[in-house]
Amino acid sequence: MSDLLTIEDLHLRYPARGLRHGPEILKGVSLSIAPGETLGLVGESGSGKTTLGRAVLGLASPTSGNITYKGENITHASKKRRRALAREMQVVFQDPYTSLNPALQISDILAEPLVAQGMKAAEARQRVGGLLDRVGLPANAAERYPREFSGGQRQRVAIARAVALQPRLIVCDEPVSALDLSTQAVVLDLLIDLQRSAGVSYLFITHDLSVVRHVSHRVAVMYRGELVETGPVADVTNTPSHDYTRKLLLAAPTADPDRQRERRQARRALQTAQ
Numbered sequence: 001m002s003d004l005l006t007i008e009d010l011h012l013r014y015p016a017r018g019l020r021h022g023p024e025i026l027k028g029v030s031l032s033i034a035p036g037e038t039l040g041l042v043g044e045s046g047s048g049k050t051t052l053g054r055a056v057l058g059l060a061s062p063t064s065g066n067i068t069y070k071g072e073n074i075t076h077a078s079k080k081r082r083r084a085l086a087r088e089m090q091v092v093f094q095d096p097y098t099s100l101n102p103a104l105q106i107s108d109i110l111a112e113p114l115v116a117q118g119m120k121a122a123e124a125r126q127r128v129g130g131l132l133d134r135v136g137l138p139a140n141a142a143e144r145y146p147r148e149f150s151g152g153q154r155q156r157v158a159i160a161r162a163v164a165l166q167p168r169l170i171v172c173d174e175p176v177s178a179l180d181l182s183t184q185a186v187v188l189d190l191l192i193d194l195q196r197s198a199g200v201s202y203l204f205i206t207h208d209l210s211v212v213r214h215v216s217h218r219v220a221v222m223y224r225g226e227l228v229e230t231g232p233v234a235d236v237t238n239t240p241s242h243d244y245t246r247k248l249l250l251a252a253p254t255a256d257p258d259r260q261r262e263r264r265q266a267r268r269a270l271q272t273a274q
């Protein structure tokens, strides 16, 4: 099956004050995502993961390279084309406390993307009950405001908003990082269920390897603006080929004291070898 999204040799510098360009943030990134696939994008803070997601969504402008969606080069798509693409590409952000407009009822938050794509307001409102049901929220949530919900429930609303237009691709940028562990698992399972029923693809950005293991088919490891390793999750996490991936795995938290000891020894060995 041909890929849904392909990124080839993408470079990006943000404009900087006083200079024509700031430092290079993406340094020749190439990857692909198939229909119905989840690609986990991991890497330490500042490595460029969010920037890559923003470039895919047209929120950051690459300096060179190509982003191809369903065979169309969208690297520098016009605003008009981007508005149309919003039907197919959506985003779920990290912070469920700031990503929903506090002044709007949930029904308006969920109807908004449908109306923006030309649906009549009355018809959009009729869809709200079905969307709430898909993410496991009761129908009476429609008349309530974001402040009346927990973080996990708000993230369900954000996911309902993202799936309202039946997109083919959702960029999930640390969607569970702000949630406690048990709520994380519930929200991740919801995303997996939606993928199974709707065939949506995810570019799943996270610094958390246990989250990646839970949701991804493949994983790409980003280090200082470059992808240093890409492969099936089991291969990358069991037999990492790059030193940085090994470090990332060794830094992942574990409650098991034996594993903590093993990891301390492995970290020392890695440092000595360098």
Ligand SMILES: Nc1ncnc2c1ncn2[C@@H]1O[C@H](COP(=O)(O)OP(=O)(O)OP(=O)(O)O)[C@@H](O)[C@H]1O
Binding pocket: 014, 015, 022, 025, 043, 044, 045, 046, 047, 048, 049, 050, 051, 052, 207
């Ligand atoms: N709008 C912007 N203008 C200028 N520089 C930016 C902008 N957004 C991000 N950067 C810089 O780009 C680099 C990569 O940031 P980015 O947010 O993509 O990394 P990240 O891997 O997603 O990090 P985190 O996990 O902390 O979110 C950082 O040095 C950051 O300061």
